[in-house]
Amino acid sequence: MDTTQLLKGVLDAAVLAVVEDEDGYGYDVVRRLRAAGLEDVGDASVYGTLRRLYAGGALTTYVVPSDAGPHRKYYGINANGRAALDLHRKEWQKFTGTMTALLRTGEVAA
Amino acid sequence: MPATRPTPYAGPAAGLAFYDHVRAYADQVRAHLADLRPEQVEELTDGLEANLADAVVDAPGALPRRTAPEGQEDVALDLTVLFGAADRYAAELRAAAGLVPREAPDVRHRPGVRGGVRTLGHSLAGRWLALWRPVTSTPQWAAFREFCRALTPVWWVLRGWLAATILLAVFGGYGVAPLPPDGSARLFLVALVVVSVQWGRGRWLPLSWMPRALRYASVALAVVGLPVAWHAAAAPTTTASYAQGYQQGYDEAAGYAGTQPVAYDGFADPGADGVWVDGMQVSNLFVYDADGDPVRDVQVFDDRGRPVRTVTDDGAFQAWSVPDVEGAWYFQPALAADGRERWNVYPLRAVDEQDVDHPDGDGSGEPVRPVPATGAATQAMPWPFLKAPTAIPATGPTAPGDGGSGDAEDTTGTRDTTGTQGTTGTQGTTGTEDTGGTGSDGKNDPKVDTDSEDTPSGTAPSPVLEADG
Numbered sequence: 001m002d003t004t005q006l007l008k009g010v011l012d013a014a015v016l017a018v019v020e021d022e023d024g025y026g027y028d029v030v031r032r033l034r035a036a037g038l039e040d041v042g043d044a045s046v047y048g049t050l051r052r053l054y055a056g057g058a059l060t061t062y063v064v065p066s067d068a069g070p071h072r073k074y075y076g077i078n079a080n081g082r083a084a085l086d087l088h089r090k091e092w093q094k095f096t097g098t099m100t101a102l103l104r105t106g107e108v109a110a
Numbered sequence: 111m112p113a114t115r116p117t118p119y120a121g122p123a124a125g126l127a128f129y130d131h132v133r134a135y136a137d138q139v140r141a142h143l144a145d146l147r148p149e150q151v152e153e154l155t156d157g158l159e160a161n162l163a164d165a166v167v168d169a170p171g172a173l174p175r176r177t178a179p180e181g182q183e184d185v186a187l188d189l190t191v192l193f194g195a196a197d198r199y200a201a202e203l204r205a206a207a208g209l210v211p212r213e214a215p216d217v218r219h220r221p222g223v224r225g226g227v228r229t230l231g232h233s234l235a236g237r238w239l240a241l242w243r244p245v246t247s248t249p250q251w252a253a254f255r256e257f258c259r260a261l262t263p264v265w266w267v268l269r270g271w272l273a274a275t276i277l278l279a280v281f282g283g284y285g286v287a288p289l290p291p292d293g294s295a296r297l298f299l300v301a302l303v304v305v306s307v308q309w310g311r312g313r314w315l316p317l318s319w320m321p322r323a324l325r326y327a328s329v330a331l332a333v334v335g336l337p338v339a340w341h342a343a344a345a346p347t348t349t350a351s352y353a354q355g356y357q358q359g360y361d362e363a364a365g366y367a368g369t370q371p372v373a374y375d376g377f378a379d380p381g382a383d384g385v386w387v388d389g390m391q392v393s394n395l396f397v398y399d400a401d402g403d404p405v406r407d408v409q410v411f412d413d414r415g416r417p418v419r420t421v422t423d424d425g426a427f428q429a430w431s432v433p434d435v436e437g438a439w440y441f442q443p444a445l446a447a448d449g450r451e452r453w454n455v456y457p458l459r460a461v462d463e464q465d466v467d468h469p470d471g472d473g474s475g476e477p478v479r480p481v482p483a484t485g486a487a488t489q490a491m492p493w494p495f496l497k498a499p500t501a502i503p504a505t506g507p508t509a510p511g512d513g514g515s516g517d518a519e520d521t522t523g524t525r526d527t528t529g530t531q532g533t534t535g536t537q538g539t540t541g542t543e544d545t546g547g548t549g550s551d552g553k554n555d556p557k558v559d560t561d562s563e564d565t566p567s568g569t570a571p572s573p574v575l576e577a578d579g
Contacts, residue, residue: 025157042206048207054209
């Protein structure tokens with residue numbers, strides 16, 4: 001199974017989840033996702049997703065200057081984002097429940 | 111609850127040169143987003159340098175670094191090894207951000223033969239268009255284009271006709287004609303025209319690649335097919351078969367196209383001159399008497415008293431191919447006692463192409479027809495058969511419905527008239543006497559004139575024949 005295709009569908013939820021507790025800048029978010037086990041996630045995909053979530057009103061953003069190099073753009077979750085994340089969680093539970101049951105049945109049948 | 115503030119990242123320890131590479135890559139990515147609005151680009155790539163730099167520092171093993179030869183701090187970084195080509199990176203960025211993809215970004219920016227050709231094509235097309243701008247920018251040109259656009263449906267119909275004509279010619283052996291000779295071919299033609307028009311209207315093209323393929327095929331058809339069809343239609347043989355079609359009916363015309371005409375190179379104008387039988391031009395006539403024996407030196411006239419000529423004035427300049435005989439032949443007329451040429455005396459004799467002389471002319475400017483070279487003689491052409499298959503009783507009433515048939519026996523003594531008079535009572539009288547009577551032409555003429563005036567039956571058939579024609 002192509003996990004990158006699966007990832008596309010759930011990237012919004014994953015990004016929201018990793019900034020829920022702590023704000024992060026672009027590569028920071030990538031690093032957290034990879035640390036959580038999504039090694040295949042693409043840098044640019046995450047940055048684009050962050051921008052889209054921000055444009056959709058789910059994230060806030062601010063810039064932090066850096067002495068040593070270019071400034072970083074941090075993203076933080078807001079109330080809309082949390083609501084969206086809750087919805088994602090419920091849908092995911094339901095979906096995975098369905099899929100798990102479906103695949104378990106298949107396993108027995110096989 | 112607000113999230114905890116992150117601790118500021120210290121940044122990579124590398125020197126400032128390191129950021130130059132990162133900045134250069136980020137600028138390339140921005141260049142591939144140039145079609146977006148500036149604020150969109152800013153939103154997408156704000157902080158991109160920091161992200162790139164941290165990613166580089168995070169993955170040192172994946173990054174080829176080589177120290178400059180002089181031992182300077184500058185390092186050559188190939189960021190595409192880590193991040194991929196800038197255009198791909200930009201495409202991924204904009205796709206994830208939910209922005210419209212740039213039109214064919216991969217092809218346009220990927221180096222390669224195809225991209226190179228495309229770029230070259232765009233450049234040449236641009237220069238070509240610029241060259242014509244003085245013309246194409248005028249209002250007259252705009253009006254002309256508008257006019258041409260109004261004619262587009264005409265091209266749709268023509269395209270269908272062209273495709274059908276080419277297919278019929280290649281696979282069906284049909285000639286080029288505005289309308290094919292038989293019904294099934296016409297049905298085929300109509301079907302293709304309908305399909306072509308529907309395609310022109312954007313219908314009946316279910317697959318996404320079909321409009322583009324249709325465009326290429328249409329251009330190819332216009333560039334190649336149109337001139338070929340035009341040329342084929344203008345070629346003399348096909349014109350002959352087509353014009354012949356009007357006379358002989360379409361079916362005969364189709365048959366004619368497949369057979370070899372007697373005319374050597376087919377320049378004779380069909381239906382205008384000469385003698386034609388079943389759509390084929392006749393080069394020579396052979397007469398048999400009532401017993402089926404061949405008759406030589408027979409004068410042939412039509413019902414109006416005009417000499418029947420198989421070889422016209424043009425045909426005399428032309429080499430003919432003759433059935434069952436090798437080579438090409440120039441026909442020669444018989445010479446009357448007064449020295450005049452008589453082309454209606456059959457069978458005609460001919461000279462082989464090898465033995466013919468092409469006189470330069472007598473200075474009058476009139477072309478002189480080929481004549482036998484000095485020492486060469488005309489030759490008799492072979493008879494189709496030694497004896498006609500059917501012998502005809504000389505005394506029978508063989509001209510039914512003819513006003514003159516009753517006179518047939520009366521005129522046996524004045525048989526000479528029948529030679530010139532044509533249809534009235536010909537068969538019965540000529541059969542018996544002509545074998546020996548060919549020399550009697552001279553004394554015929556005065557009689558003929560008087561006879562034809564006296565007997566209205568000689569002119570009676572004319573209106574009937576005209577009605578038939």
